[in-house]
Amino acid sequence: MQKLTENVYAEVGFVGCNPGFVVTADGVVMIDTPQRPSDARKWKEIISKFGPVRYVINTEPHRDHFTTNMYFDGVVVAHEGTREAILSTPVRQLVDYIGMIDPDSKESLAGYSLRAPTVTLTQQLNLYVGKHSFQIIHMPGHTPYQVAVYIPQEKVVFTSDNVFGKVQAWLQQALPYDWLESLGRLKQLDADILVPGHGEICSHQYLDEMSGYIKDWIDAVNAAVKKGMSLEEAQNTITIGDRYPMEVGTESLAQVVQRMNIARLYQVLKS
Ligand SMILES: [Zn+2]
Numbered sequence: 001m002q003k004l005t006e007n008v009y010a011e012v013g014f015v016g017c018n019p020g021f022v023v024t025a026d027g028v029v030m031i032d033t034p035q036r037p038s039d040a041r042k043w044k045e046i047i048s049k050f051g052p053v054r055y056v057i058n059t060e061p062h063r064d065h066f067t068t069n070m071y072f073d074g075v076v077v078a079h080e081g082t083r084e085a086i087l088s089t090p091v092r093q094l095v096d097y098i099g100m101i102d103p104d105s106k107e108s109l110a111g112y113s114l115r116a117p118t119v120t121l122t123q124q125l126n127l128y129v130g131k132h133s134f135q136i137i138h139m140p141g142h143t144p145y146q147v148a149v150y151i152p153q154e155k156v157v158f159t160s161d162n163v164f165g166k167v168q169a170w171l172q173q174a175l176p177y178d179w180l181e182s183l184g185r186l187k188q189l190d191a192d193i194l195v196p197g198h199g200e201i202c203s204h205q206y207l208d209e210m211s212g213y214i215k216d217w218i219d220a221v222n223a224a225v226k227k228g229m230s231l232e233e234a235q236n237t238i239t240i241g242d243r244y245p246m247e248v249g250t251e252s253l254a255q256v257v258q259r260m261n262i263a264r265l266y267q268v269l270k271s
Contacts, residue, residue, distance in 0.1 A: 017032050027130070053073045069116075137150060140179070156195065162186070172257075174261075179214050
């Protein structure tokens with residue numbers, strides 16, 4: 001776990017997203033939950049030393065951000081689209097998946113259930129907890145339902161998977177042009193530290209690199225479409241996914257992610 005400021009902590013070492021939390025004068029606000037129950041138990045023990053959990057904010061609709069919501073107290077907050085995604089997740093399948101990525105937790109999964117957000121937003125929601133404010137801002141990109149969590153008192157923003165810190169980006173549900181716009185909006189926030197959804201903690205400088213990467217993805221697939229390539233030809237030709245390593249624990253998925261990213265952009269850009 002890294003202490004990022006006086007009151008902000010994050011973990012970049014779990015398999016799954018980078019969860020974080022903020023300690024306020026009136027309890028803890030969590031941003032995302034670990035993917036594996038064994039990590040959630042560790043995380044819960046750490047957090048309990050800082051106070052009761054008041055809120056859990058899920059930054060997006062992918063399972064690596066919400067799987068262990070039920071292990072934590074507090075009101076769950078997310079974009080309306082993330083609530084819908086959680087409610088429509090097939091629980092049986094998710095339990096099988098968790099058992100696979102976290103064999104130690106198998107026995108404890110008997111009573112597993114999903115915990116969906118009970119407070120949602122579509123544009124922006126501000127939470128005031130203790131002396132802190134949390135601006136939860138809709139920023140479509142990696143999916144249509146991403147939110148950034150900006151904490152002005154700490155000059156920190158949790159970006160969701162709109163930023164991948166020097167690791168391969170997943171574009172399977174991307175809105176590529178909205179993504180570029182959202183990266184521009186992140187740049188305008190007065191923050192010293194950015195906690196990406198995956199990969200290394202970074203700062204504003206990295207946003208240009210991230211935008212450049214998304215632009216290069218768009219250009220590469222656009223060029224393939226213009227040349228009249230079929231999706232399969234594009235998938236066999238474009239190698240832009242090799243620029244960054246896969247996140248630890250997902251190495252075997254490199255080709256799958258690359259092909260998936262190209263398929264999504266091909267579909268969006270061709271239409
Ligand atoms: Zn994601």
